[in-house]
Amino acid sequence: MTPENGRILIVVPFYNNEKTVAGVVAGALGLGLPVLAVNDGSTDGGPRSLAGVAAERLDLDRNRGKGRAIRSALGWARDRGFSHVITIDADGQHSPADIPRFLDAIKDSPEKLIIGRRNFKENAPGISRFGRGWSNMWVRIASGGVTRDSQSGFRAYPVDPLASLKFIGSRYEFEVEALVKAVWAGVGLRDVDVTVHYFSGADRITHFKSFRDNFRISLMYTLLVSRNLLPVPFRRLSKGVKNSRVPVPGPALETPPERGRDLAAPRKVKRVMSFRRLLTALRQLPPGPQSSLELGLAGGLGFFLRSLPLFGFQGKAIRLYARRFGLVQKIALSAGRLGTPLLSVLIPILAVEWGHRLRSGRWIGAAELDSAAKVVQALGREAPRRLLEYLTGGLWIGLAGGLAVFLLVFICSWRRRSPGGERA
DSSP states (O other): OOOTTOOEEEEEEESSOTTTHHHHHHHHHTTTSOEEEEEOSOOSSHHHHTTTOSSEEEEOSSOOOHHHHHHHHHHHHHHTTOSEEEEOOTTSSSOGGGHHHHHHHHHHOTTSEEEEEEOOSSSOOHHHHHHHHHHHHHHHHHHSOOOSOTTOOOEEEEHHHHHHSOOOOOSTHHHHHHHHHHHHHTOOEEEEEEOOOOOOGGGOOOOOOHHHHHHHHHHHHHHHHHHHHSSOOOOOSOTTSOOOSOOOOGGGGSOOTTTOOOTTSGGGHHHHTSHHHHHHHHHTOOOOSSOHHHHHHHHHHHHHHHTSOOTTOHHHHHHHHHHHTTOOHHHHHHHHTTTTTHHHHHHHHHHHHHHHHHHHSSOOOGGGGSSHHHHHHHHTTTHHHHHHHHHHHHHHHHHHHHHHHHHHHHHHHHHHHSTTSOOO
């Protein structure tokens, strides 16, 4: 059952799970794989319930959090030559019978971090459904990586890459930090479907503290998103580790073969200046793996970035952040070139005017620029102020124009993908 060329360890972190931990460990042992139970400073009878069980045990001196328990297990596994660690919670919500699904996924994709996507069709609390979607969105924003269940603790970690990364999270926030930093390092993400059982009443045991842990998770997302926005490259672990950002096949990025043209190519300038022809070009985009929402976000991002005073770096910025957010680069680039060269002149003028209006409450009048000396002054000594006005106005124009482009691309893409919509 173990994938070739790899040693797999099942890890069961537990804290005060006296009623359930022994059953989870026994179920994992029944698969014939080594099991490590990590005692995160339990104060109940959980450790005693494992007496005589043929599983390794790692005891932490006090309760340090689930994240610290998993990090300790990764170091323990690396020191003993394991290639992968499969973590399963000790509260009994997940079934060890689903572990073979991870083994098959590891065999197919040994370089990826594999997440168990919980089946929420039955008895899942509404807050869990909302929380999963909310967390998935922020993982995408923070890394560009895509998973359908970023909150699941049922996972398979490739040991060497994950044990080599530096983490700061020690409790539940570690699980989102691990996903994001794995993507940054070039580790791929993959989902497998797993079952889940939610207990109710006295049978439900949770150590999640709503205020404390939600605050820590929110703070972690703030740090991760802020880092992803910095135009500084991430350190890759090795060239052999694949990138988990959304792969988009060539046909989804190009115009139909009969047209033989690239929407982002400079020779399309005359065509994209026409609003009507732009609509036609967008409708002719062939169906691809990304949703209409994602294509719309790519278009909105491209127009937003071209509205900022990046002075010749718009194209590089669009490529960078489209890649960071896992969006189609060519869609973003084509939106960033809308109206070239007309908008390339109008946007800076409008941005400075609007920024000046926001800062001073009035427009820049013609009298202020009625002589060469005043123009030189405006472009010289007043350059820092004008640059600030450009940035301020550009943000507003970029947001408004980006929203318009988003809606345009979304609607055209949705019509193209819908059963009754037009197709090229």
